[in-house]
Amino acid sequence: MKVELEVETKKELLQGNEAVVRAAINSGCNFFAGYPITPSSEIAHGMAELLPKYDGIFVQMEDELASISAAIGAALAGARAMTATSGPGFSLMQESIGYAAITETPVVIFDVMRAGPSTGIPTAPSQGDVLQAKHGSHGDYPIVVLAPATVRDSYHLTEEAFKVAEEYHVPVIVLSDEIIGHMRESVELPKLKARDEIKFGGIKRLGIGLRKHITGLVYDETGMPTTEPEKYEKLLKRLFSKIEDEKLMKYKMEETEDAEILFVTYGSTYRSAKTAVKILRSKSIRAGLFKIETLNPMPERALKKASENASRIIVPEMNMGQIVKEVKAILCDRDVIGISSFAELTTPETLVRAVEA
Amino acid sequence: MKNVYTDLLRTEYLPHVWCAGCGNGIVLGVFAKAFGYTGINRDSTVIVSGIGCSGRITQYLNFDTVHTTHGRALAFATGIKLANPELNVVVFMGDGDAAAIGGNHLIHAARRNIDLTAIIINNSLYGMTGGQVAPTTPEGKVTKTTPFGNPEHPFDISKLVAAAGATYVARFTSYHIKWLEKAIAEAMLHKGFSVVEVIIGCPTHWRIKPPELMKIQKEKYRRRNYSSIHEIKPWDIGVFVREIKPEFTERIRGIINP
16 A cells, blocks of 8 residues: 655745746746846746746847846836846946936846956855945936845845835846855745736836837936936936835844844845844843845934944945945944955854954 | 928927938938838837937937937847837937947847847947047048047948848938838838948038038949848948848747747
8 A cells, every 4th residue: 555645844945046036927027138147047047947938038138238228128118027147247237227217117137246346256155236236327326225135035025126116116126145046945935826826017118109208318307308407406306205215125123122232234144143143142142133125225214223222233244344334324423343254154153253352 | 391200200309409411310201201101000119229319319209219328229129029029119229339339239139130120320430429430430531539540440230230140131321312211111011130221421520511421422322233242332222131030029939839
């Protein structure tokens, strides 16, 4: 007699990049344009495999300049569009990201960060693209930047990215890194939905008889180009005011109520800080952490509140210190220090030592 | 003045930005006329442009218009067409736009044979920025950035796109407007990547009077029959390539259910 042993488990071992693909499809993404680059390529592989089965379009373009441009074009034509890349490709995309911002085109750009500058260490993690994500294109423009710290976050923040992009008519950047992208975690996530369970596509601006002009030139209320300073100011202020919305600013607080030591983290360094808090708490040191999920716009008010009782604020980053400067600006009268690590995570022990020093 | 095609223009934004005697205005008028002949639905047509003098053409066309970034017009258009194959997508570019900064997208759009119509307005220099050398500037020509004469060999855009796989390629000048009109209409009706190169010159930066420019176009450019793209010389005009090959949008959509 055949004995069937059924183990009921909803958990699965999933890579961050794989979680992104599933979240994108489940979110109704039906257009992906990309160019191969380590460590983001698995996202392209997954989209190439799945999109045709969901009547979507996957296209490998000739470079990243073309990839972002095609994604924006597709979004204007009504697709829910994304691209994925890493540092060097992300740099190439910057000009058109500014175009998406001024034309208010919803598009999702996934940057799996690797060590830079230039070719850097293609297989090593980094958080070196934070300032580029926030300010990489020329001129002033609004943009939303999300930072997942886990495979689970990769799924949920990708979902969030598509939602935010269309709700606020903005390009959204998701900043992952080589650790989160490639690491496999045991997670319980929504399954890949069937085709008829998903509403594919986004907002159509072309082909519906609007006869409107879409331009990267500064434009007035009619959408036509203008060089008048007052109209330029009005446009910029309107674009920026769209994202001045507390609802957008996502964060998590862990053990912050009584925290004397506060770690302010984002992305994969959150993981080291989380363990450091545990170790410190076991030593009766009141440590807590503030995890930033929206790097732009920054959840300033929440950060101020979470750090009220802290005597020391520590910002660990896998770079020379990019967010720490902004944290210092927000918490100007406080003791804020940055801890840098390079091409690898700061260990919890390093963070503990920084507190005990 | 009201005629058959002014309805296709955003006349409230005229006069246009171009210099007196500039061929861009001629191309705008010819395009509007040609569009009328095709019978294509205007509201399922998207006009895309890049940056430069030619890039401003979208502003005057009363269609869905997308004025993109420098060099990327074809990449944006590729996304538009793939996302909605029902759309008829026309892309206006200048020679610097199409063959220098956007040269990669040009050859790849041709290689894919994606159903876009590219109208490349060739004035053989960068006009908007003050008359610098372009990849189409003849050897020896003096421009703002080649004060001792251009030391480089130019591209022949029509030959380039033909070699890269474009399935409709034509070249005319802003003097030969009847032929140009027909070529633009044919290109729009052609399934596959179609390119119409329009030689316009630049009265401002060439320091030449528009009638003299017209005279050069009339006397120097010749239409004849060609058996191969290798025979095409810089002064040749005509329809160089007209062939049917599998089109990219259809192929990519047929990946799963061929």
